[in-house]
Amino acid sequence: MKLITTIIKPFKLDDVKAALKDAGVQGITVTEVQGFGRQAGHTEVYRGTEYTIDFVPKVKLEVLADDADADRIIGVIVETARTGKIGDGKVWVTDAGHIVRIRTGELDSDAI
Amino acid sequence: MKLITTIIKPFKLDDVKAALKDAGVQGITVTEVQGFGRQAGHTEVYRGTEYTIDFVPKVKLEVLADDADADRIIGVIVETARTGKIGDGKVWVTDAGHIVRIRTGELDSDAI
Amino acid sequence: MKLITTIIKPFKLDDVKAALKDAGVQGITVTEVQGFGRQAGHTEVYRGTEYTIDFVPKVKLEVLADDADADRIIGVIVETARTGKIGDGKVWVTDAGHIVRIRTGELDSDAI
Amino acid sequence: MDTGDAAWVMVSAALVLFMTPGLALFYGGMDRTKNVLNMLMMNFWCLLIVPVVWVVVGYSLSGQNPADFDNKFLGSLDFIGLKGMGIGGEDGGALLITMVFLGMFAVITPALISGAVADRMKFSAWAIFVPVWLLLVFVPVFKWVYGGWLGSRGSQDFAGGTAIHVNAGIAALAMVLVIGKRKGWPQEGHPPHNMPMVMLGTGILWFGWFGFNAGSALGASGTAIQAFLNTFVAAAAAGLAWAVTEKLRDGHFTNLGAASGIVAGLVAITPGAGFVSGMSPLYIGLIAGVVCCFAVGLKTKFGYDDALDVVGVHMVGGLVGSLLIGFFSSPDYFGTENKAGLFEGGGLGLLGEQALANGATLIYSFVVTTLIALALKHTIGIRVDDETEQNGLDLAEHAETAYHGTN
Amino acid sequence: MDTGDAAWVMVSAALVLFMTPGLALFYGGMDRTKNVLNMLMMNFWCLLIVPVVWVVVGYSLSGQNPADFDNKFLGSLDFIGLKGMGIGGEDGGALLITMVFLGMFAVITPALISGAVADRMKFSAWAIFVPVWLLLVFVPVFKWVYGGWLGSRGSQDFAGGTAIHVNAGIAALAMVLVIGKRKGWPQEGHPPHNMPMVMLGTGILWFGWFGFNAGSALGASGTAIQAFLNTFVAAAAAGLAWAVTEKLRDGHFTNLGAASGIVAGLVAITPGAGFVSGMSPLYIGLIAGVVCCFAVGLKTKFGYDDALDVVGVHMVGGLVGSLLIGFFSSPDYFGTENKAGLFEGGGLGLLGEQALANGATLIYSFVVTTLIALALKHTIGIRVDDETEQNGLDLAEHAETAYHGTN
Amino acid sequence: MDTGDAAWVMVSAALVLFMTPGLALFYGGMDRTKNVLNMLMMNFWCLLIVPVVWVVVGYSLSGQNPADFDNKFLGSLDFIGLKGMGIGGEDGGALLITMVFLGMFAVITPALISGAVADRMKFSAWAIFVPVWLLLVFVPVFKWVYGGWLGSRGSQDFAGGTAIHVNAGIAALAMVLVIGKRKGWPQEGHPPHNMPMVMLGTGILWFGWFGFNAGSALGASGTAIQAFLNTFVAAAAAGLAWAVTEKLRDGHFTNLGAASGIVAGLVAITPGAGFVSGMSPLYIGLIAGVVCCFAVGLKTKFGYDDALDVVGVHMVGGLVGSLLIGFFSSPDYFGTENKAGLFEGGGLGLLGEQALANGATLIYSFVVTTLIALALKHTIGIRVDDETEQNGLDLAEHAETAYHGTN
Numbered sequence A, B, C: 001m002k003l004i005t006t007i008i009k010p011f012k013l014d015d016v017k018a019a020l021k022d023a024g025v026q027g028i029t030v031t032e033v034q035g036f037g038r039q040a041g042h043t044e045v046y047r048g049t050e051y052t053i054d055f056v057p058k059v060k061l062e063v064l065a066d067d068a069d070a071d072r073i074i075g076v077i078v079e080t081a082r083t084g085k086i087g088d089g090k091v092w093v094t095d096a097g098h099i100v101r102i103r104t105g106e107l108d109s110d111a112i
Numbered sequence D, E, F: 001m002d003t004g005d006a007a008w009v010m011v012s013a014a015l016v017l018f019m020t021p022g023l024a025l026f027y028g029g030m031d032r033t034k035n036v037l038n039m040l041m042m043n044f045w046c047l048l049i050v051p052v053v054w055v056v057v058g059y060s061l062s063g064q065n066p067a068d069f070d071n072k073f074l075g076s077l078d079f080i081g082l083k084g085m086g087i088g089g090e091d092g093g094a095l096l097i098t099m100v101f102l103g104m105f106a107v108i109t110p111a112l113i114s115g116a117v118a119d120r121m122k123f124s125a126w127a128i129f130v131p132v133w134l135l136l137v138f139v140p141v142f143k144w145v146y147g148g149w150l151g152s153r154g155s156q157d158f159a160g161g162t163a164i165h166v167n168a169g170i171a172a173l174a175m176v177l178v179i180g181k182r183k184g185w186p187q188e189g190h191p192p193h194n195m196p197m198v199m200l201g202t203g204i205l206w207f208g209w210f211g212f213n214a215g216s217a218l219g220a221s222g223t224a225i226q227a228f229l230n231t232f233v234a235a236a237a238a239g240l241a242w243a244v245t246e247k248l249r250d251g252h253f254t255n256l257g258a259a260s261g262i263v264a265g266l267v268a269i270t271p272g273a274g275f276v277s278g279m280s281p282l283y284i285g286l287i288a289g290v291v292c293c294f295a296v297g298l299k300t301k302f303g304y305d306d307a308l309d310v311v312g313v314h315m316v317g318g319l320v321g322s323l324l325i326g327f328f329s330s331p332d333y334f335g336t337e338n339k340a341g342l343f344e345g346g347g348l349g350l351l352g353e354q355a356l357a358n359g360a361t362l363i364y365s366f367v368v369t370t371l372i373a374l375a376l377k378h379t380i381g382i383r384v385d386d387e388t389e390q391n392g393l394d395l396a397e398h399a400e401t402a403y404h405g406t407n
């Protein structure tokens, strides 16, 4: 089983969610995060003092998926989240074992 | 070493934390997340306009554990977090290597 | 490819970020989390009623890195985040595959 | 009506109106994120329904129109819909603005109760409870105390210690006894979700309370000035007393301690605001601050789940202040129709009257409120189901969420 | 100037000033996290620029100085920089404090419009729009209604239903038609980011509105008392009506429904505050609450993106209240120079005048506002670019972020 | 006492009371999440301790009772515990309500200092500092300026520019010099954690300041009206000037710029509120807005860590406004006992007196405040330990957390 993690721009959340739903994904977990990367942060000036805010608001999505579906899902994410501008984010995959659905105790493929 | 991740209902946090403590778990990291899954979101009506909120507030727990303890811990989580209603959440496991306790530099089993 | 995850004290965030930058790390994802561990939580008293807050505010950093860089990066984190007091946090590593940069579609090493 | 008096009573009425949103924030900040809108709505509901009920029938029944001054238990139906009342008369509208001013008190009194039943009361039950309680409890007690049998016997209540705070406080107790405890209480508790909101609410309450107390002189008179001064000093003294008590007992000066003490002092000076002078407000404040600081601990001892301490602050604070009139009341400044307290050369007579008035209020309000609560419980139900309580009332009861982050 | 009157007008002016920050919070809470500071700044901008423009030239042009009472369309330039006006005259400053009081209305009127253009208007365009609109639209309409051709024909507007709410409401419509819809609207929408902030704003607005309406009597008179009472009752009744309408239609009593209804009631009672009595404010409030509750749905039907319902609440509420004067106006109390409404023994005459005054205001304000908006659009631009709209206006337009968590 | 005057002074006193919670929010919003409750509590502490100290002894020592008018340096102990003061006298309570009104100023003056020492001062030290500073610095300076040697020489200070803002501002400087810089300052800085809270605080401050300034006329007189007008115009002009200065210098109109400018303008018009007329408040506001906008940059230049710019806004703003009286003071309206400023046909005499009064205040306040701070430092300690500073003062000092999310 795979855990697909992606960092995207917040305003893309609705689109990506919809696209994943269309692609048959039944569950997602979303976290508000702060990203630091090539996309520059910004400067805020309060009473003449500059504060450099290095971090950019991003959204992290985690999707558990069958091994067979992982590449397809990644494809959907990449396609939908892309704006072509710096800061679009990343996707990556890790192996996840022993997935359990708490409600039923179902395992792995049945649990996602 | 294992990283056990679980998504649960927020009001179960105290119970799960207590159960994990009883089970000998010494550390947990908790994140507020938004879940999307079988459990339907809800509708909010503001001035007659309906807003569909697809996401349900959830809590994510991460627990680093020895390989030997992982299954037991998962069992405890599943048992405590279960209400039997849709939306109880998931547990899954990933391999984690090189765990370091920052304070002491201790490694792996000693670090958790 | 590796995903290095670390839990640190919030006030160390700026230092760790700077040190990682110096070490050549080009991207980080940061999440506000609540930690439970050896570092005791605290008690708040409202109108004479004690509330035990078990959780301590922490910050989670996630860094995607080449396998070759992982140990060095962990070293930098451990060194910079250490105060020597309980609650300094952990670092751990998981394997991450298929890293994609959404903007360009670049893969793995090129994507981080 | 003298323009200065009119200006002062109008300002005071506006200030008292502002107290209810202030109270909503004071309570709402202490509540949890998932229930804050239910708390706000319980208070705003009073702002919606009570003015309507008040002008239609409440004022008339409250017997505050001079034509009803002979009645000792209830007003009449002669002034429903404000019949015959206007600004054209020779009082230039004095009666009308007094009616509005009293209407503001009618709004906030049931709102006070909301803090006790927080986190578990069905909103539909609250929606019905407010007008029913207003007519069956607030209105008669108000009449008894002001121009009714309790007041004419000689008890004193300048701005509503007995009629409002003791009355609402004991009603809160009756309500929580019928509704029962929140799930998990007292083992688990939940710290305030937003303390700055609590402090803002406290600021608004203190600000508005100058209208509540000094406005009750119904004119910009010397009595109003004294009531103003007393409201200033007693609130500060009680806040100080509560904060210092906590510092000695628990080790810290807390914001919630300061806020709670301020409110306790405001409650305690309410009944005597226009009857005491000199350093008396200081003593009343100090006493109320210490007493209420301990009184909020009673709920855990006796096991009634008064969520945000309506009993400990309003009932106890109101009683303390009302009984202390029996000691500090100083008729010198306020006219000899007012009895002197024990320390001001009077005997125990006034204290006895105060005890009687509060006793009667406690009994009547407790009994009738319990009956209303039981009636609700056994008809439409008074408590939300467990799932709603777990997930929070905001969503289930109001289809709203207080804070929306990711958008 | 009588001290009681002076006290009341000063208090009222302060209360109206406080309404603009209240409005900022009311709107800001409804907005999204990423745009809240832009919303606040649009309102605060009115607090900065309007007083300056008002004392320098706006007041003079508004023709509210007695010397300009003969003009029917515009004031004069005789009082620029408050020339010749001081507290030394025999009116003791009455004219001067009236000028300030009216200045507070000048501040809040353009601020009302900000709710419509939320989330997409360039701040530089707003910065210019406010003083230009003030001089080209607010000032003439104000003159027409108060002492100008509309007012002298016999239409009535006690505290600014036509001159302020209808005027700002229709201007809001003109603006959004030129600016266009927010990206994604109406498919996507965004619930309020902070409902307690909305409720606080509502509380401040109601509190301040006592100054707005009862202060418009320009003294602590019986008329002020009646206006005060009407402001109390109509707001509650409208809040109740809106909340109940939603309960019946959508299933819940909501905070935003209560808040919106309160504001709708306050708007609707504004034009008639000093002209109706008895239970009339109750009826006006109930009608306005129901009508506005449905009126806010028009934007989706007709496709104009009035983000925070300035049209549905202020234009519609103002029209409802202004036309209802034609039915409820009761000259008994307010002097025979005021016409009676249909239900008070008058004929249809007053209703006709009300329709005419509002019609003229609607047309003039719509046309001139559209021209201003088009001029801005084709010069400096009126709308932010897509990226700014996506990322939020706070950062791009003000280099500020509303909430900073991790620090 | 005339009812209109009484109404106005009571309202004004209530408004000034409301300013301290407003200030707490203004400062608290600018602070970081982990220190906001400490900031609120520093302000609320003034609300608790000062009224008590004031009625017990502070008022008496301040020499504001007519019986003490001959004293030039300090009052007396004749009025401790308000001895002999009541509403029964022939002034009908005028003296008593003046005492309360001044007490509100006594509350907010030390509260102003809290913004400078934010994020690092031990609360126990603050708890002691407030009453000590009140008696050793505020009270004597207040006497000197009002009825004391500075005032009788001919300097003017209508509502507390010198006695309050310059005094608190220079004291803030003395405090931060003793306490030292926050860890990491100025390399690291921290943007405001909650800007809407700052804007709410600004709104409350402006609203309350009408009481502060126009209330200082101690009656609903023409002077009050002029002070009211000046408070309106100067605040707007200064907010505008600061916002425009930032726009030109940094590229954006910011909320914090608007808010800071408004406060700077309110400070600057305070000393002259009842002495200037016509367009003078506009000029004073514009000048203060620009000057203070640059003055807040001095701290980084000179390296004193005045966290929330008490020196740059209150000391500098107060000085600017106080010295500008020397130019703009117009005795025409305000009685010939007031000197004329340079632009109003007077000579340099008044300017000299203003300089002297402020100079004396600066020196005395700086020296005595430094001594108090040093005494605290070398006894109970004045600064929290590093760990507390790192983790935030809320938890360590007050055992409270401002926001609790997951519950």
Ligand SMILES: Nc1ncnc2c1ncn2[C@@H]1O[C@H](COP(=O)(O)OP(=O)(O)O)[C@@H](O)[C@H]1O
Binding pocket: A007, A034, A035, A036, A037, A038, A039, A040, A056, A058, A085, A086, A087, A088, A089, A090, C026, C027, C028, C029, C030, C062, C063, C064, C065, C101, C102, C103, C112
């Ligand atoms: N090496 C990394 N490890 C973890 N997260 C990263 C890494 N690099 C980037 N990110 C995350 O991805 C986001 C976008 O990355 P950025 O470098 O700004 O743009 P792009 O992905 O278009 O190259 C960052 O804000 C951060 O959250």
Ligand SMILES: Nc1ncnc2c1ncn2[C@@H]1O[C@H](COP(=O)(O)OP(=O)(O)O)[C@@H](O)[C@H]1O
Binding pocket: A026, A027, A028, A029, A030, A062, A063, A064, A065, A101, A102, A103, A112, B007, B034, B035, B036, B037, B038, B039, B040, B056, B058, B085, B086, B087, B088, B089, B090
């Ligand atoms: N495939 C998935 N990947 C990641 N998280 C998921 C996935 N499916 C569900 N979740 C998380 O688990 C939560 C509960 O899932 P849901 O489908 O609602 O109920 P249940 O787990 O009872 O079947 C979701 O809100 C979401 O946070």
Ligand SMILES: Nc1ncnc2c1ncn2[C@@H]1O[C@H](COP(=O)(O)OP(=O)(O)O)[C@@H](O)[C@H]1O
Binding pocket: B026, B027, B028, B029, B030, B062, B063, B064, B065, B101, B102, B103, B112, C007, C034, C035, C036, C037, C038, C039, C040, C056, C058, C085, C086, C087, C088, C089, C090
């Ligand atoms: N077993 C664990 N699994 C996941 N997170 C942990 C674990 N143990 C500790 N943590 C995280 O690390 C933080 C610091 O741990 P703690 O035990 O308090 O101190 P230390 O790391 O110095 O031993 C915790 O607050 C928690 O967020």
